[in-house]
Amino acid sequence: MDIKVTFSDNKEISFKEGIPAIEAVKAWKQEALSSAVAVKINKTPVDLSSPIKEDSKLELIDISSSEGLSILRHSISHVMAQAVQEVFPGAKVSIGPSIEDGFYYDFEYQETFAVDDFPKIEKRMKKIIDADYPFVREEFSRAAAVKLFEEKKENYKVELINDLPEDVQEVSIYKQGDYIDLCRGPHIPSTGMIKAFKLLNVAGAYWRGNENNKMLQRIYGTGFATEKELSEYLNLLEEAKKRDHRRLGRELDLFQVNEEAGPGLVIFHPKGMLLRYLIEEWERKEHLKRGYDMVMGPQILKVDLWKKSGHFDHYRENMYFTEVDEQVYGIKPMNCLSHMLIYKSKIRSYRDLPLRYFELGTVHRHEKTGVLHGLLRVRQFTQDDAHILCMPEQLNSEIRAIADFVNYAMGIFGFEYEVELSTRPENSIGSDEDWDLATTALENALKDNNITYDVNEGDGAFYGPKIDFKLKDALKRKWQCATIQCDFTLPERFDLNYIGADGEKHRPVMLHRVILGAVERFMGVLIEHYAGALPVWLSPVQCVLLTVTDKHIPYAETVHNKLIEAGIRSERYFDNEKLGYKIRQAQMQKIPYMLVIGDKEIEAGSVAPRSRDGKNLGSLPVDEFIALLQEICAKKQ
């Protein structure tokens, strides 16, 4: 029987039923095959060798597409697994998917793999690639597959098969050479198609991502269609290293994390503190503009209050405690408690709502040692925190206002972000009804505002669901900064009320939210985002005066005073060095403007600005330069 195949250019060709996709493609466009890794038959990605069984739409998956690349990388991970098992007999395989920038494969092996083993493994991989083994797909019954992997002592694969849903009767396996792996596919036609790959690092990883399970050894690698793309990617990794905020923090003298002081505790140096001050000042003004009240609570509160809020039961392992006069106090890991007490200090009317309490609140959290990371993950940090107490019917507009605020703020810094809705976790407090209400409120607000979002099941806070805003840094890592959490529970536990229009008591709803998140983390992300070259309005030093010789110092002093007077953060660099040297130093400090002062400038009463991107702005009267800088700052550039 003949079947009809429609290609991507809408051309239709008839074939015998069961013809391999690759043969059909040959009849259509032979040359398209050279860079095709797989095909989609009626939108389902399958191997090029797959038979076409019915009238179908056929699309090629090219190696240059993101889908094609991920198939290629998945295939490389199989080749790596084969190589690892050949080099290290007895190594057990588990899973090996493609990921955003490459792939990994998790192994169990009695000895530990080291980066030094990579050349051996890579050499073996090359051999496998040169042999050009085809990837052969076979269907197995569940039982036969279990038997096969049991014989091979691949207990992780057996576990994977046994955990498949009951209605799954058949599984597919892939072979290349002597290597057999349980895999859904699709794969590239043969190993010879792999042109560029590299193993990157080894790390421990829990089997199935569960910390109660055995830890396996994960080898990370990456692969590309061409050598050129691979080397571009490796260069990018090098570049990313250069903009690591920990390195820049030291080079630009912004902050330190000192072993003597303690892990995860940041010490801000003058320039770092100035940056922080500038961010915080901007934020305070933005909050006042948007109807927030500034408040401030104490750093420690009696343990009973933490018991009342539920933190003691659900967050204790992350908290620090201290004892004063035989009374136990909890050092705050969150700012909400004081804000609750402020609300409770008076009888509130529905006319008072919403109330928006804002605090740059410093909190302490006992984070596990292994997660600490520069400014991005610390044990003491300051949140730009606010708690909004409102009537349920005000939730939607409040959430909208926060989302607008976040959007505005991220726009200032030029960050892209993604939105996630996180739902009820296992260890949580409150009734199902309240969780439903809260989750629906967040969801509706997102929908009403046409905000696209993903759902993150079970990832909410213990007291309520949340909307997370994840922004992307220079290394494409996503960082949670802004978040909105909807909470019916704390108002209940603290018995918060307002008097409604009906004269009766009602329960307000609370939103917890942050815009930048933690100031420390945000600064870390900012530093990487700008590669240390902060915009002028945030630069701790906005311009530096460079004298050509000592005799230019008196004039440069008068210019400096004028700049300082005008509120510009100017620095003097009058050292007895050649101009080129001073420019290099200023350049490495990423100071936005270098003002060269020599005979010409003294004569003209001007400065000669050079921007850090290497442009000379010619000779400019001092007042004009001041006006220029002020204009740039006003535009938050």
Next chain:
RNA sequence: GCCGAUGUAGCUCAGCCGGUAGAGCAACUGAUUCGUAAUCAGUAGGUCACCAGUUCGAUUCUGGUCAUCGGCUCCA
């Protein structure tokens, strides 16, 4: 917390098989007074992360602790 790696001068890094340490840059001093990314010379600087053990002797070997890095888990 878990897996692995690492810890030598302010920074980046050498230091073979155990005999108490070097380089470049930075710093300091002097000379030089110079026009858009490194002037020259000299000087100083280290309990080799910390604590034990093995040894005649440990930066080097062994064990432990702490910290950092790459991941996992967790998270602002």
